[in-house]
Amino acid sequence: MLKxxxxxxxxxxxxITNATQCLRPPSADRSTGIAALTVEALAGSFLLLGxxxxTSIAVFFLEVALRRR
Structure with missing residues:
Protein backbone atom coordinates (compact mmCIF):
# COMPACT_ATOMS: atom_id res chain seq x y z
CA MET A 1 0.00 0.00 0.00
CA LEU A 2 2.87 2.34 0.76
CA LYS A 3 4.37 1.74 -2.67
CA ILE A 16 18.53 9.83 -0.03
CA THR A 17 19.27 13.41 -0.98
CA ASN A 18 22.44 12.61 -2.93
CA ALA A 19 21.18 9.65 -4.95
CA THR A 20 22.47 11.04 -8.25
CA GLN A 21 26.02 11.12 -6.89
CA CYS A 22 25.74 7.61 -5.43
CA LEU A 23 24.33 6.09 -8.60
CA ARG A 24 27.24 7.20 -10.79
CA PRO A 25 29.47 4.41 -12.13
CA PRO A 26 32.87 3.94 -10.43
CA SER A 27 34.65 4.93 -13.62
CA ALA A 28 33.21 8.45 -13.32
CA ASP A 29 35.52 9.21 -10.37
CA ARG A 30 38.70 8.71 -12.38
CA SER A 31 38.64 12.24 -13.75
CA THR A 32 38.70 13.81 -10.28
CA GLY A 33 42.22 12.69 -9.44
CA ILE A 34 41.47 9.59 -7.40
CA ALA A 35 44.42 7.23 -7.70
CA ALA A 36 45.46 3.90 -6.27
CA LEU A 37 47.49 3.89 -3.08
CA THR A 38 51.25 3.69 -3.48
CA VAL A 39 53.70 1.61 -1.48
CA GLU A 40 54.80 4.79 0.31
CA ALA A 41 51.23 5.43 1.43
CA LEU A 42 51.02 1.89 2.83
CA ALA A 43 54.48 1.90 4.43
CA GLY A 44 53.08 2.20 7.96
CA SER A 45 50.85 -0.81 7.48
CA PHE A 46 53.72 -2.86 6.07
CA LEU A 47 55.92 -1.75 8.98
CA LEU A 48 53.31 -2.93 11.49
CA LEU A 49 52.95 -6.22 9.64
CA GLY A 50 56.72 -6.80 9.64
CA THR A 55 57.69 -10.37 17.33
CA SER A 56 55.67 -13.54 16.81
CA ILE A 57 58.69 -15.42 15.44
CA ALA A 58 60.82 -14.26 18.38
CA VAL A 59 58.17 -15.38 20.90
CA PHE A 60 57.83 -18.73 19.12
CA PHE A 61 61.56 -19.41 19.32
CA LEU A 62 61.60 -18.27 22.96
CA GLU A 63 58.82 -20.71 23.84
CA VAL A 64 60.62 -23.55 22.02
CA ALA A 65 63.88 -22.74 23.82
CA LEU A 66 62.23 -22.56 27.26
CA ARG A 67 60.35 -25.83 26.72
CA ARG A 68 63.57 -27.73 25.94
CA ARG A 69 65.25 -26.30 29.01
Whole structure:
Protein backbone atom coordinates (compact mmCIF):
# COMPACT_ATOMS: atom_id res chain seq x y z
CA MET A 1 0.00 0.00 0.00
CA LEU A 2 2.87 2.34 0.76
CA LYS A 3 4.37 1.74 -2.67
CA UNK A 4 1.06 2.21 -4.44
CA UNK A 5 0.32 5.44 -2.60
CA UNK A 6 3.78 6.84 -3.38
CA UNK A 7 4.69 7.28 0.26
CA UNK A 8 7.69 4.95 -0.03
CA UNK A 9 9.06 6.93 -2.99
CA UNK A 10 8.54 10.19 -1.11
CA UNK A 11 10.35 8.84 1.95
CA UNK A 12 13.27 7.57 -0.17
CA UNK A 13 13.56 10.93 -1.92
CA UNK A 14 13.75 12.69 1.46
CA UNK A 15 16.25 10.24 2.98
CA ILE A 16 18.53 9.83 -0.03
CA THR A 17 19.27 13.41 -0.98
CA ASN A 18 22.44 12.61 -2.93
CA ALA A 19 21.18 9.65 -4.95
CA THR A 20 22.47 11.04 -8.25
CA GLN A 21 26.02 11.12 -6.89
CA CYS A 22 25.74 7.61 -5.43
CA LEU A 23 24.33 6.09 -8.60
CA ARG A 24 27.24 7.20 -10.79
CA PRO A 25 29.47 4.41 -12.13
CA PRO A 26 32.87 3.94 -10.43
CA SER A 27 34.65 4.93 -13.62
CA ALA A 28 33.21 8.45 -13.32
CA ASP A 29 35.52 9.21 -10.37
CA ARG A 30 38.70 8.71 -12.38
CA SER A 31 38.64 12.24 -13.75
CA THR A 32 38.70 13.81 -10.28
CA GLY A 33 42.22 12.69 -9.44
CA ILE A 34 41.47 9.59 -7.40
CA ALA A 35 44.42 7.23 -7.70
CA ALA A 36 45.46 3.90 -6.27
CA LEU A 37 47.49 3.89 -3.08
CA THR A 38 51.25 3.69 -3.48
CA VAL A 39 53.70 1.61 -1.48
CA GLU A 40 54.80 4.79 0.31
CA ALA A 41 51.23 5.43 1.43
CA LEU A 42 51.02 1.89 2.83
CA ALA A 43 54.48 1.90 4.43
CA GLY A 44 53.08 2.20 7.96
CA SER A 45 50.85 -0.81 7.48
CA PHE A 46 53.72 -2.86 6.07
CA LEU A 47 55.92 -1.75 8.98
CA LEU A 48 53.31 -2.93 11.49
CA LEU A 49 52.95 -6.22 9.64
CA GLY A 50 56.72 -6.80 9.64
CA UNK A 51 57.02 -5.85 13.31
CA UNK A 52 54.21 -8.20 14.27
CA UNK A 53 55.72 -11.06 12.30
CA UNK A 54 59.16 -10.48 13.82
CA THR A 55 57.69 -10.37 17.33
CA SER A 56 55.67 -13.54 16.81
CA ILE A 57 58.69 -15.42 15.44
CA ALA A 58 60.82 -14.26 18.38
CA VAL A 59 58.17 -15.38 20.90
CA PHE A 60 57.83 -18.73 19.12
CA PHE A 61 61.56 -19.41 19.32
CA LEU A 62 61.60 -18.27 22.96
CA GLU A 63 58.82 -20.71 23.84
CA VAL A 64 60.62 -23.55 22.02
CA ALA A 65 63.88 -22.74 23.82
CA LEU A 66 62.23 -22.56 27.26
CA ARG A 67 60.35 -25.83 26.72
CA ARG A 68 63.57 -27.73 25.94
CA ARG A 69 65.25 -26.30 29.01
Missing amino acids: EAGILDLWLAQE GGLA
